[in-house]
Amino acid sequence: MSADRIVIVGGGVIGLSAAWHLARGGGVSVTLLEKDAVGAGSSARAGGIITGHLWSKTGVEARKISLRLLHALTGELRAYGYAYQAVGCLNLFAPSDWPERMRLLPLYDQTGVPYEILDAAEIRERWPLLAPEDGAIGLFDPLGGYSEPDDYIPALARKCRDLGVDIREGAMVTGFARQRGRFTGVFVDGVPLDAKRVICTVHSWTNRLLAEAGIQLPLKSFVHQRYLTAPLAEAAELPAVNANPYAAYLRPAKGKRILVGGETAARHEFGTPPLAFGMDALDAPRGFCDRLRAQVQPLLPALAGNGFTEERVGLISIAMDGEPILGAAPGLPGLIVGAAFHSGGFAYNPVAGKLLAELATKGETELDVAAFSPARFSAAATDDYLNLRLRQQDAFLRRH
DSSP, rough: OSSSSSEEOOOOOOHHHHHHHHHHOOOEEEEEEEETTTTTOOOOOOOOOSSSSSSSSSHHHHHHHHHHHHHHHHHHHHHOOOBOOOOEEEEEEEEHHHHHHHTTTHHHOOOOOOOOEEEEEHHHHTTTOOOOOTTTTEEEEETTTOOOOOHHHHHHHHHHHHHHHHHHHHHOEEEEEEEEEEEEEEEEEEEEESSSSSEOOGGGGGHHHHGGTTTOOEEEEEEEEEEEEOOOOOOOOOOOEEEGTTTEEEEEEETTTEEEEOTTTTSSSOOOOOOOOOOOGGGOOTTHHHHHHHHHHTTTTTTTOEEEEEEEEEOOOOOOOOHHHOEEEEEOOEEEEEEOOOOHHHHHHHHHHHHHHHHHHHOOOSSSOOOGGGGGGGGHHHHHHHHHOOGGGGGGOOOO
């Protein structure tokens, strides 16, 4: 067995981030295995938005680290074409939904997370492109913003290669090698590859791959779609917006465009895809893009007469309790899992990579992530959850 190699399975933003942290830390060799091209799954189809205004103490503390690391990443990746867009993030609520979020304000105060509470008139004055209805409440995160996936993914992959990470594209992991009950590597297209630790970050394919190891996690995948408008006359002066009353999100995008994403709430879960499945096989329901534009246009009148010119469809993965799954696989020494980041894979990726790297090299993390541990679920609860067939509206919907 390789004495110092750590193998990462999955070349999306979580896997790339883990590789970056491991390579920067030194002392190990890192091999990242991706069955397609890096970022070819849902990472390239993401909105890329981040806010620190989450719903649990662990999530809030994790996002604080992510936001700090995004600035460090900008410093390292600017030469590769990436910069974090610190435009802020506006979390928009209807009056009926605001009390639930208002209860979290003491948590934000306790953890030192900044925020501003804005009424509809204040939102319209600050961002004239937005037209929320009277009564709407905005919770503005001045540290929030977004990353452009098409800039971030290739930049981070290039940096990882320059740091010595062995990135192998077109390399499908089909199983795990074990010795005396411990994970000692993987099989790549049937060929063994030894490793000191294995980090599994394969998103919606997680249970398909882990089934070979005799483990399942209570997570489900749902189809998600995002769109880009045609270019506007001028670049959109907007924050990233989690437009909850409109069942959508939006943000500025490259080329003077606007990105809009939305869920198909009544659509059933996608199921666990086979290992060879590719996201290009996904599609949105007929007419969904027109319906999404119509439901968001009252908030963003600039969409009138401006159709969507690009559609990307992917999967989001949601755990039974809505929190990420990150930690050592229970009863399977040598295997570490990062999965179920709901719609927030881009928001979590800097800190998720850090935590996964710490687990792989130290066996513990700077941040207490017991709330994210795979061991928090019982086998019975997992089985019960996986036996349900849910619509997206019945799952824990967490936005960014």
